Amino acid sequence: MLLAIEQGNTNTLFAVHDGATWIAQWRAATDSSRTADEYAVWLSQLLAMAGLQMGVMDACIISSVVPQSIFNLRNLARRYLQVEPLVIGENAELGIQVRIDKPSEAGADRLINSIGAHIVYPGDLIVIDSGTATTFDVVAADGGMEGCAIAPGINLSMEALHAAAAKLPRVAIQRPQGNTSIGKDTVAAMQSGVFWGYVALIDGLVARIKGDWGKPMTVIGTGGVSSLFQGATTSIDHFDPDLTIRGLLEVYRRNMAKP
Known part of the structure; x- marks a missing residue:
């Protein structure tokens, strides 16, 4: 299963995809100081309410416009999912042309x-x-x-x-x-x-x-x-x-x- 994390300036979306459909989604207020451990406690409780657990997720992709949060989100994937996440702007190939000056x-x-x-x-x-x-x-x-x-x-x-x-x-x-x-x-x-x-x-x-x-x-x-x-x-x-x-x-x- 895939854990997708989309972090905006105001809210952060966590969504789980089982290969066929999105089966769960949650939003939290974006807090750049929140640690990987804090994310894990919060997320594990929501997963349990949906009948899921951390161990079922074997992939993670992260998109964030808050650079100081990426470190903690990456550590969430590494420490609690035991996966190396794809991070937009770092190690993920998008497959599109970006035709702007910078x-x-x-x-x-x-x-x-x-x-x-x-x-x-x-x-x-x-x-x-x-x-x-x-x-x-x-x-x-x-x-x-x-x-x-x-x-x-x-x-x-x-x-x-x-x-x-x-x-x-x-x-x-x-x-x-x-x-x-x-x-x-x-x-x-x-x-x-x-x-x-x-x-x-x-x-x-x-x-x-x-x-x-x-x-x-x-x-x-x-x-x-x-x-x-x-x-x-x-x-x-x-x-x-x-x-x-x-x-x-x-x-x-x-x-x-x-x-």
């Missing part, structure tokens, strides 16, 4: 999302990942990564608004009631400005990227808050929450298939 700057999550999208959706793509940052990756029809636009994530923007303005409260991100853009109180006004502002950001950047690309493109939305925009934006053709783990599985299979 390929080493492409985040592991963006690379994996590009692969996860390319194996399902044909043609040229825009992959929008809504997380701590909102990224717009351009993926060519041959799977190559062509470039990206990066904006602050919606939660980050709302938090910055609260932190910088003394009288503005911390509020939850949600679609404004009645779909109105005119808030009648401070909370509603903040929700309207941030939510509809992000819808406009998505629609505007997608239109600009398509104009610069000059060819038809399919737009895929993924990430922790992407579902928030379903029905609000006309720019996203498909909402796909499984891009990342699908991409991790594909990279694992490509590396296992190497002679």
